[in-house]
Amino acid sequence: MMALTAVDVFQRYVVGASIRGSFEITELMMVVLIFAGLPLVSLKGDHVAVDLLDHVLPAAVRRVLRVTAHLVCGAALLGMSWLLWRKAGQVVEYGDVTAALRITLWPFVYFMSGLSFVTALIHFYMVLRGPPVPD
Numbered sequence: 001m002m003a004l005t006a007v008d009v010f011q012r013y014v015v016g017a018s019i020r021g022s023f024e025i026t027e028l029m030m031v032v033l034i035f036a037g038l039p040l041v042s043l044k045g046d047h048v049a050v051d052l053l054d055h056v057l058p059a060a061v062r063r064v065l066r067v068t069a070h071l072v073c074g075a076a077l078l079g080m081s082w083l084l085w086r087k088a089g090q091v092v093e094y095g096d097v098t099a100a101l102r103i104t105l106w107p108f109v110y111f112m113s114g115l116s117f118v119t120a121l122i123h124f125y126m127v128l129r130g131p132p133v134p135d
Contacts, residue, residue, distance in 0.1 A: 001029045021101035028098075031108050035115040042073075042122045067127050074123030077116050084113035 012018040041047050088109035096105045
């Protein structure tokens with residue numbers, strides 16, 4: 001992505017012509033990067049967390065909050081996965097493609113749906129596994 005962007009910017013300012021479809025390619029690369037990383041980040045617990053009150057809450061309360069957070073995230077991702085699956089069906093039906101390069105979009109939307117589902121399962125697994133809460 002960085003190389004594509006660098007070459008595109010160089011060509012735009014030096015040659016006067018950017019790479020055709022570079023924005024589309026970058027967008028699709030971002031989809032793959034974000035949704036492929038989502039299950040890994042969730043499994044490792046490397047997501048953004050605000051822990052302003054953690055030091056004053058008892059361990060039992062922190063455990064309940066952690067379980068609640070995983071259940072809410074899992075449910076939200078499950079819903080998002082279902083909506084993306086439905087959207088992917090519409091994209092197939094309409095034959096949607098990108099504007100410049102005519103890249104078929106349905107595989108990307110199914111990819112997003114599938115990895116959202118996997119991430120939801122990971123959050124539900126984290127409820128059962130229950131990572132230790134440091135005191």
